[in-house]
Amino acid sequence: MxxxxxxxxxxxxxxxxxxxxxxxxxxxxxxxxxxxxxxxxxxxxxxxxxxxxxxxxxxxxxxxxxxxxxxxxxxxxxxIAAPDGTLSTVQQAFREHHGLQCGFCTPGFVTSVTAFLRDNPSPTDEEIREGLSGNLCRCTGYQGILAAVRAAADTINEEAR
Missing domain, CATH: 3.10.20.30 (Beta-grasp domain)
Incomplete structure (x- = not known):
């Protein structure tokens, strides 16, 4: 072809x-x-x-x-970051809450979370787990990732007020 x-x-x-x-x-x-x-x-x-x-x-x-x-x-x-290199809310939350370890899965998580929080800015923990079920990490045990998503959601909601 x-x-x-x-x-x-x-x-x-x-x-x-x-x-x-x-x-x-x-x-x-x-x-x-x-x-x-x-x-x-x-x-x-x-x-x-x-x-x-x-x-x-x-x-x-x-x-x-x-x-x-x-x-x-x-x-x-x-x-996803601003043109001047400023990290997005999601990227900053991953950084602050140790939502990464080796970093291989991080771009996929950050991209998925960006879309997920746009569609669901106030998710429950169960919704976060479901929303991220298509992304796998072999290093962190997911606790830092979940904390990062919660923190990003909190920041997004505070900025919306």
């Missing part, structure tokens, strides 16, 4: 490329856009390390083809 031209906005920047139909969004972001914060773990959509936002929805970059994102807006972990 012939290569296909796509046009996507990645972290606010328009990108045009010609890609193989089977190129995953995660590989496109890493190889063509040089945004390596989107990690590849299982490459089966189970671990969540490759989570990005596609038109505001958290998706597994390893399960979406780049051609499926044509015309879409993609936000990677690199696009």
């Amino acid at each position: 012939a290569d296909i031209s796509i046009e996507v906005t990645v972290n606010g920047r328009l990108r045009r490329a010609t890609v193989e139909p089977r190129l995953t969004l995660a590989d496109f972001l890493r190889e063509r856009c040089h945004l390596t914060g989107t990690h590849l773990g299982c490459e089966h959509g189970v671990c969540g390390a490759c989570t990005v936002l596609l038109d505001g929805q958290a998706v597994r970059g390893c399960l979406v083809f780049a051609v499926q994102a044509d015309g879409g807006e993609i936000t990677t972990v690199e696009g």
